[in-house]
Amino acid sequence: MKKKILYGLLIIVIAIQFFRIDKTNPKINIADDFIEITEPPREIASILKSSCYDCHSNESNYPWYSNIAPVSWWVKHHIDEAQEELNFSKWSTYDVKKKDHKLEEMAEEVEEGEMPLNEYTWTHAEAKLSAEQQTALINWIKETRKAAKSKKKEEKLHLNDGEKWSANSETTAGIKRMLAIINNEIKDVSLVAFNTKGEDLNKEMKTIFTECTMEGKPHDQLHLFLIPLVKQFRGLKNVETEEEGVKLQEGILTHLNKYADFFESE
Numbered sequence: 001m002k003k004k005i006l007y008g009l010l011i012i013v014i015a016i017q018f019f020r021i022d023k024t025n026p027k028i029n030i031a032d033d034f035i036e037i038t039e040p041p042r043e044i045a046s047i048l049k050s051s052c053y054d055c056h057s058n059e060s061n062y063p064w065y066s067n068i069a070p071v072s073w074w075v076k077h078h079i080d081e082a083q084e085e086l087n088f089s090k091w092s093t094y095d096v097k098k099k100d101h102k103l104e105e106m107a108e109e110v111e112e113g114e115m116p117l118n119e120y121t122w123t124h125a126e127a128k129l130s131a132e133q134q135t136a137l138i139n140w141i142k143e144t145r146k147a148a149k150s151k152k153k154e155e156k157l158h159l160n161d162g163e164k165w166s167a168n169s170e171t172t173a174g175i176k177r178m179l180a181i182i183n184n185e186i187k188d189v190s191l192v193a194f195n196t197k198g199e200d201l202n203k204e205m206k207t208i209f210t211e212c213t214m215e216g217k218p219h220d221q222l223h224l225f226l227i228p229l230v231k232q233f234r235g236l237k238n239v240e241t242e243e244e245g246v247k248l249q250e251g252i253l254t255h256l257n258k259y260a261d262f263f264e265s266e
């Protein structure tokens, strides 16, 4: 009787070995990769590679026991679940908010000693983080989040240390002409009026771009100021309802009036 049960089990264990897991890693594009994008110091990169990448990237190295069912199914399930939460090979596809949130979670998980998973460090001793490694990783994550935030601020229209940016006089003259166009017969809400204004404003925009002699930071700021207008002018040129036209006209006027808050000509 006992023998029969043992044979039965043996047959089951052998049979399940035919249900193999898929160990092919999806193709990776190095430009999407977390380490490639965030450029951590070598020490941090090596921690991430040896303690996190097996589960949280498309560069998994499967351990020997992942050849044996049912352990293999369990490993595969872990990796799938981990990649769903956080996949370093797809970092570029996360938006700014998601990136920040994932970095925050990374620091939390490491701080609480939740990651890397214990089940993993049992067989991957080198993946276990020392207290120093934990601190180094957490500090680097904090710095990276801070740097990303200040970069975001840079990309918004802002003053030059409390002072206005100096613009070339041709640009300021162009903005003045735009204001004149939008203010001209402002009560005329016919589609023809809107479309004509849109077209005229578009022409002024082209003139500003060709006459602009600004460079560096002031030029970047001017760019940030002008880009929303390009879209609004195009909208006005093609507007199809009066209601939409009125809204666009108001929006353009408000935006143009902001010019003097940020720029002045020498």
Ligand code: HEC
Pocket (backbone or CB within 6 Å): 048, 051, 052, 053, 054, 055, 056, 078, 079, 081, 082, 085, 086, 102, 105, 106, 109, 110, 115, 116, 117, 119, 120
């Ligand atoms: C053995 C595989 C494995 C390794 C190695 C591993 N993780 Fe995970 N990780 C998982 C799994 C599975 C989940 C999802 C389930 C969970 O939260 O426990 C996860 C979830 C996470 C989450 C999301 C948590 C949440 O609640 O949303 C973060 C962040 C994370 N891991 C960071 C890391 C970091 C950083 C490392 C390396 C220091 C690491 N992991 C190493 C398997 C792993």
